[in-house]
Amino acid sequence: MSDPRDPDAGLMLRVKRGDLQAFEALVDKYRQPVLNLAFRIVRDATEAEDVAQTVFVQVWKAADRYEISAKFTTWLFTITRNLCLNELRRRSRHPADSLDETFADDDESPLRQPPDLKTCAAPDELLHAELLEKVEAVLAHLPESQRTALLLHEREELSYEEVGRVLGCTLPSVKSLIHRARETLKARLKPYLRTGAWRGAD
Amino acid sequence: MNDSEFEKLSEKSRRGELTPDEAAEFRGHLIAHPAAQAAWEEDEALAQLVAQLPDAPMPSNFTARVLTEVARESRPVPPPVRAAWSGWLATIFKITRPQRVALAAAAVCAGLLTFQQFRAHHRAQVAESLAKFTGATELPGVEALKDFDAIRRLSLLPAGVDAELVSALSQPNDK
Numbered sequence: 415m416s417d418p419r420d421p422d423a424g425l426m427l428r429v430k431r432g433d434l435q436a437f438e439a440l441v442d443k444y445r446q447p448v449l450n451l452a453f454r455i456v457r458d459a460t461e462a463e464d465v466a467q468t469v470f471v472q473v474w475k476a477a478d479r480y481e482i483s484a485k486f487t488t489w490l491f492t493i494t495r496n497l498c499l500n501e502l503r504r505r506s507r508h509p510a511d512s513l514d515e516t517f518a519d520d521d522e523s524p525l526r527q528p529p530d531l532k533t534c535a536a537p538d539e540l541l542h543a544e545l546l547e548k549v550e551a552v553l554a555h556l557p558e559s560q561r562t563a564l565l566l567h568e569r570e571e572l573s574y575e576e577v578g579r580v581l582g583c584t585l586p587s588v589k590s591l592i593h594r595a596r597e598t599l600k601a602r603l604k605p606y607l608r609t610g611a612w613r614g615a616d
Numbered sequence: 617m618n619d620s621e622f623e624k625l626s627e628k629s630r631r632g633e634l635t636p637d638e639a640a641e642f643r644g645h646l647i648a649h650p651a652a653q654a655a656w657e658e659d660e661a662l663a664q665l666v667a668q669l670p671d672a673p674m675p676s677n678f679t680a681r682v683l684t685e686v687a688r689e690s691r692p693v694p695p696p697v698r699a700a701w702s703g704w705l706a707t708i709f710k711i712t713r714p715q716r717v718a719l720a721a722a723a724v725c726a727g728l729l730t731f732q733q734f735r736a737h738h739r740a741q742v743a744e745s746l747a748k749f750t751g752a753t754e755l756p757g758v759e760a761l762k763d764f765d766a767i768r769r770l771s772l773l774p775a776g777v778d779a780e781l782v783s784a785l786s787q788p789n790d791k
Contacts, residue, residue, distance in 0.1 A: 573627070
């Protein structure tokens with residue numbers, strides 16, 4: 415019997431029986447969140463795409479091991495993070511392999527605002543866009559565990575307990591990671607706080 | 617309200633899950649504690665900024681690529697080609713362990729027996745050859761072989777060896 419709190423449980427039950435349509439629906443629904451998380455962990459657009467693809471292939475192959483009691487997103491992001499960590503370990507053993515690694519404050523970053531927005535946008539929008547770039551840059555320099563915990567909690571709206579299951583750590587550890595990530599971001603973004611751009615984000 | 621309770625209400629507020637009573641309690645706490653309110657507002661603004669971060673670029677054929685890979689992984693793998701001898705090997709490994717031990721012992725005994733017979737046959741062949749060799753007429757003595765002509769003539773002797781001649785050649789030279 416599927417968990418009424420988890421709408422994806424029904425789809426996963428069908429995937430367990432080999433239903434490709436249900437699997438495709440899950441891919442379409444979660445490909446962007448998975449890719450977003452993968453990109454912000456591995457910091458490389460090409461590798462993030464490969465990781466994200468592998469995540470869903472793993473979901474298909476491991477469907478028989480999925481337990482209905484676990485929330486689907488918790489399971490999905492656990493696979494995502496583990497594959498990202500594998501990629502980071504592989505890269506640390508072969509540092510020359512990834513030559514097109516992108517950073518949020520790099521001119522070539524795929525997440526940078528397009529130039530026409532910069533020339534035509536109102537000052538508030540430009541300031542807001544610049545603020546988002548700064549957030550991206552600070553995030554990129556956080557330790558991976560803090561960055562992942564913050565992203566899962568703030569962006570994917572996982573609870574502290576669910577974040578703990580993904581990261582494999584206790585509830586106090588998760589709270590500590592998120593607290594430290596927030597404090598670092600607030601400290602680095604203080605100038606924007608003074609200009610009011612912070613308030614403009616509301 | 618302690619920190620833990622404030623945190624719980626803060627989380628529920630973020631998810632829009634506060635009951636009316638909880639919302640009132642939460643608002644009251646913030647008004648009574650300006651520092652907590654300032655910190656909460658900063659956290660809320662930061663959460664909104666993180667939520668507003670742009671999406672990573674998504675390839676248009678992402679889902680298609682995943683489905684292709686899944687189809688490839690799901691394709692049945694043909695069974696490996698087994699050599700003909702693996703059939704009887706499999707039969708051997710199906711028998712019990714004592715049977716396997718007995719079979720191995722029998723194979724070793726058969727091998728030893730065969731080797732012994734081979735050696736015996738080989739020895740017999742060598743003995744036969746040696747017998748043929750030693751059955752030849754006694755060779756002349758060394759003194760006789762000093763004479764080159766005598767040596768040369770030995771090779772010209774007909775099949776029926778002149779025993780008298782050979783005897784003469786084997787006698788020491790009185791000269």
